[in-house]
Amino acid sequence: MTRLWLTLGLILVAACGPGAVSAQDFSRDTGETDLAFAKRVLHLTDDSDPHVTSAVWNGVATLFVDYMTPGEYGERPLLALRENPAGQFGKIDITTGEQEGGVPNIAAIGFANADHDAAKELIVILAWAQQHYDSSGTLYEVRIFDDPQPGQTALTLLKLSDKFGMGCDCASRDGKSTDFRFKTVAAVKAELKRLGY
Numbered sequence: 001m002t003r004l005w006l007t008l009g010l011i012l013v014a015a016c017g018p019g020a021v022s023a024q025d026f027s028r029d030t031g032e033t034d035l036a037f038a039k040r041v042l043h044l045t046d047d048s049d050p051h052v053t054s055a056v057w058n059g060v061a062t063l064f065v066d067y068m069t070p071g072e073y074g075e076r077p078l079l080a081l082r083e084n085p086a087g088q089f090g091k092i093d094i095t096t097g098e099q100e101g102g103v104p105n106i107a108a109i110g111f112a113n114a115d116h117d118a119a120k121e122l123i124v125i126l127a128w129a130q131q132h133y134d135s136s137g138t139l140y141e142v143r144i145f146d147d148p149q150p151g152q153t154a155l156t157l158l159k160l161s162d163k164f165g166m167g168c169d170c171a172s173r174d175g176k177s178t179d180f181r182f183k184t185v186a187a188v189k190a191e192l193k194r195l196g197y
Contacts, residue, residue, distance in 0.1 A: 024153070025088035026081065038065045038081065041089070053109050057082075058119045058147055063089070066097075066106045074103050078124060080155075082148070093154040095143055100128040107140065110185030113197050114160055119147040121158065123188050130170060137170030140180045142188055163195070164188060 026041040034052040042065065044050045050067040061083040068074045076097035081089040097104035107127035111120040121144055128139040142164035145155040167180035182188050 025090050027088055034063055038063060057111060064109050068103055073099050075099060076103050078106055092148050094145060095124060097126045100139055101130055102128055104128045108185045112189045112192050114144050114158060114192055115146065121146055123185050130168060135170045135172040137168055139168045140183055141166040142182050
């Protein structure tokens with residue numbers, strides 16, 4: 001019996017070796033659009049309000065996909081489908097935009113160096129529409145993630161994100177207004193440069 005388990009273990013190791021496609025890798029159909037591909041492999045419907053942003057991140061073709069979860073308190077997950085040398089796409093979880101008076105939108109996605117290595121990190125800016133009795137506008141949050149390492153299935157949020165944080169670009173009934181500085185990737189990159197990155 002021990003020999004049988006050893007043989008099965010060796011078969012499993014061989015099947016999952018460097019040249020193997022993992023269970024989480026997806027093949028793209030010929031002529032399939034970015035959105036159609038993402039909806040098919042992630043089982044998304046039109047009701048989930050899916051969006052796809054195509055980019056090349058550190059030399060790798062990447063599809064950033066966000067969508068809305070169902071229910072009264074829906075959220076907006078963001079993930080990446082990254083192409084590997086075999087032409088397959090692997091999924092990496094990035095973040096989830098939680099409820100803050102509503103479901104957020106992904107306002108911007110960009111790249112910049114944020115940790116002094118050669119690879120660029122991912123900048124995500126989330127935006128929540130705000131409509132209250134006393135004030136209205138848009139609440140923003142900046143999240144910066146380290147570039148993915150081999151075999152990683154979820155990105156790591158960098159502590160540096162706290163330097164940018166969350167803020168409201170809002171006007172109030174009493175005539176006062178607040179302005180959030182980091183509404184754009186360009187503003188975040190300028191601050192990273194000022195911080196020495």
